[in-house]
Amino acid sequence: xxxxxxxxxxxxxxxxxxxxxxxxxxxxxxxxxxxxxxxxxxxxxxxxxxxxxxxxxxxxxxxxxxxxxxxxxxxxxxxxxxxxxxxxxxxxxxxxxxxxxxxxxxxxxxxxxxxxxxxxx
Amino acid sequence: xxxxxxxxxxxxxxxxxxxxxxxxxxxxxxxxxxxxxxxxxxxxxxxxxxxxxxxxxxxxxxxxxxxxxxxxxxxxxxxxxxxxxxxxxxxxxxxxxxxxxxxxxxxxxxxxxxxxxxxxxxxxxxxxxxxxxxxxxxxxxxxxxxxxxxxxxxxxxxxxxxxxxxxxxxxxxxxxxxxxxxxxxxxxxxxxxxx
Numbered sequence: 001x002x003x004x005x006x007x008x009x010x011x012x013x014x015x016x017x018x019x020x021x022x023x024x025x026x027x028x029x030x031x032x033x034x035x036x037x038x039x040x041x042x043x044x045x046x047x048x049x050x051x052x053x054x055x056x057x058x059x060x061x062x063x064x065x066x067x068x069x070x071x072x073x074x075x076x077x078x079x080x081x082x083x084x085x086x087x088x089x090x091x092x093x094x095x096x097x098x099x100x101x102x103x104x105x106x107x108x109x110x111x112x113x114x115x116x117x118x119x120x121x
Numbered sequence: 122x123x124x125x126x127x128x129x130x131x132x133x134x135x136x137x138x139x140x141x142x143x144x145x146x147x148x149x150x151x152x153x154x155x156x157x158x159x160x161x162x163x164x165x166x167x168x169x170x171x172x173x174x175x176x177x178x179x180x181x182x183x184x185x186x187x188x189x190x191x192x193x194x195x196x197x198x199x200x201x202x203x204x205x206x207x208x209x210x211x212x213x214x215x216x217x218x219x220x221x222x223x224x225x226x227x228x229x230x231x232x233x234x235x236x237x238x239x240x241x242x243x244x245x246x247x248x249x250x251x252x253x254x255x256x257x258x259x260x261x262x263x264x265x266x267x268x269x270x271x272x273x274x275x276x277x278x279x280x281x282x283x284x285x286x287x288x289x290x291x292x293x294x295x296x297x298x299x300x301x302x303x304x305x306x307x308x309x310x311x312x313x314x315x316x
Contacts, residue, residue, distance in 0.1 A: 035316070038260070039180060039264030039267060039268035040180065040264075040268060042242070045241065047179070048176050048180050048183065069172070092275070099173070099175065100172075101169075101272035102268065102272055102275070
């Protein structure tokens with residue numbers, strides 16, 4: 001029994017390190033992006049929605065060449081985990097008068113998408 | 122249904138689609154003017170709906186351009202070319218319906234961009250075969266399906282939500298046929314769209 005508990009503790013630590021419960025999953029985020037976001041967005045090009053390259057850490061409304069709503073242009077929001085989570089959960093609540101009618105109700109989905117968006121550089 | 126079968130019935134279906142969508146557009150807009158003029162809240166709601174409709178209109182402009190690029194490429198063979206032209210006509214009808222709704226709600230429909238802009242955004246220079254074009258079209262149709270389904274809860278006007286659902290059904294029909302032509306399997310399980 002003495003040997004069992006240390007082993008169990010190490011195993012638990014390894015599991016928590018490799019795949020902590022509730023951790024954002026970048027690969028799943030990419031899949032979600034491709035199924036839900038690509039109708040309007042791409043990483044490199046402005047389409048119906050702005051390009052996402054470099055979006056994480058950037059001030060809202062700065063994708064070059066995209067015609068933003070005045071609401072987004074003037075929002076002074078910087079895209080980080082918290083603001084992106086609020087935006088994806090309810091864009092109109094975060095920035096009234098914006099154009100995006102699409103939302104992502106599930107918190108885990110939002111976390112995974114944000115994790116993927118971090119890589120869009 | 123095969124592509125050739127679609128070609129045969131396309132004329133009849135196009136007529137039906139024109140009739141029903143135009144009627145829906147008229148019906149959904151009747152009375153909206155009165156509401157918009159008499160209630161500040163309704164005006165704000167209409168503004169939010171216009172924003173959603175304009176994003177959808179942007180998608181339709183892009184879809185029309187994608188089929189145009191495919192048709193001009195010389196890569197599409199009969200009967201695929203005919204079906205692509207038919208699908209493009211559907212998207213033109215969607216465009217006109219959405220633009221009409223936006224105007225009725227007091228908004229300004231977003232303009233289409235030059236074809237070259239869409240070609241760049243869609244990486245048209247990488248399309249080297251009929252299958253490449255069908256893959257692109259399939260991806261856009263699936264994206265549009267999910268987008269229309271995704272915005273339904275955001276509409277303030279339930280009639281506009283219904284129109285979005287009908288547009289999603291059209292896009293799903295397009296995607297299904299393209300998917301079958303590409304020899305891809307059906308999605309696993311039920312309710313694969315809009316999740």
